[in-house]
């Protein structure tokens with residue numbers, strides 16, 4: 001009988017060792033009534049999977065919040081562009097954004113010039129190939 005238990009102790013400690021090596025966590029080995037090793041449970045691993053699941057849900061919610069924050073900002077900027085009243089605290093940021101938008105347009109025109117693409121003779125905006133009018137200032141293109 002003692003020999004039987006010694007054998008099982010050895011098998012179980014081997015199984016625990018295998019699982020612990022794989023997961024780096026403490027494992028639990030379950031032996032059923034017939035004496036077979038039926039389940040090798042790594043409790044810490046299950047916890048890790050559960051934590052990862054929750055973390056990924058948090059990540060999705062955080063990403064959606066970022067998207068909505070951006071949306072709020074764009075709604076305010078849209079009001080600013082239409083000349084509607086916006087809080088003074090937002091005006092400064094909107095002006096900075098507008099300045100950057102102008103700068104971006106100029107930079108695109110610069111690239112178009114370097115590449116030899118068509119630019120508007122009036123405002124220097126980049127023209128789509130075959131455009132009849134400038135999409136920015138409406139100047140007719142010959």
Ligand SMILES: [Zn+2]
Pocket residue numbers: 120121122123124125134135136137138139
């Ligand atoms: Zn133009």
